[in-house]
Amino acid sequence: MNSTYPTSARGPADHEVRDQILAAATEHFRHYGYAKTTVSDLAKSIGFSKAYIYKFFESKQAIGEAICATCLRQIETEVSAAVAETDLPPEKLRRMFKAYTEATLRLLFHDRKLYEIAASAATEHWPSVLAYEERIGKLLREVLQAGRQSGDFERKTPLDETATAIYLAMRPYLNPLLLQYSLDYTEDGPTQLSSLVLRSLSP
């Protein structure tokens, strides 16, 4: 092969270069922000040519998307672990709500510059965000189903109606755009809303 780019035989594999670009871009965005950075800035800071970066990512948004997706996966790993800690559906629901809030706060608000990517993602409905929101809905329905089967939750209300309403109640703590205005409530809000939700689910 006469490629001028490194191949697996002569250099790092594609996924390694991708990871290298993403790690460098994450650092760069942390310091300089997402909005103000161009692909040229990134190329300069990583020491790659712009053309080389474009071989792996078609745009700055594609890089932002990949960083955002990694961050959302991290939140979901924490939430899954929290939900798996208990077999009781009401407790699963409480922990799910609490873990989403805490992980989102830590990953997006601890570092304002990552918040900026998340805010763009949420405002512009990036595919990674839409998929994330769907997975939240799926997890919520699974917990609700488990509670209906165990007899902990009522079964009269259609499952989708229940899941949608609970999602709306949780939204101020899940969506970074709303969470920025809910910071005074993150200590007690999720607990108080979980209790309200659990009262609404009692058979």
Add this chain to the structure above:
Amino acid sequence: MNSTYPTSARGPADHEVRDQILAAATEHFRHYGYAKTTVSDLAKSIGFSKAYIYKFFESKQAIGEAICATCLRQIETEVSAAVAETDLPPEKLRRMFKAYTEATLRLLFHDRKLYEIAASAATEHWPSVLAYEERIGKLLREVLQAGRQSGDFERKTPLDETATAIYLAMRPYLNPLLLQYSLDYTEDGPTQLSSLVLRSLSP
């Protein structure tokens, strides 16, 4: 009296001048925005001296506060009327939530420039906003009390706990900062959340 300002005997009463300044300021803010306007701009546009305006309002924020308070009173008049239309506490709760959302949308979002004042007021916790939020809590507790007395609502949960949680569920539709990111949900959200809240209140 040797005042150089108009007195009730020789000109408009103080409250009339105040209202005149407020009407002109509201119009001015509508067109040019709140943040970018100075008291000098207002004075020029109304045709008063800056000193004369300062006789009635100590700052631009004091003018913004008065406009904001008028707007909040208008929302509350609509909500009170909606709540008074029915004697059934569950229905009062539904109408309260719906009326707050609709009135806030119409008064603050129909006109982006009034939204700007409301957003400053909410971000900076202006006294008019704090008082407004307290009155929302008071109305909510009254409706809850009525429902507990009529037997429509459960009485086990402490009233304040119930009221706080319901307020948190309603917040994305009451607070203009959150409402700007809830516009996709204003059609069905308040109804779905009211139903969830009413399920949580069932005795």
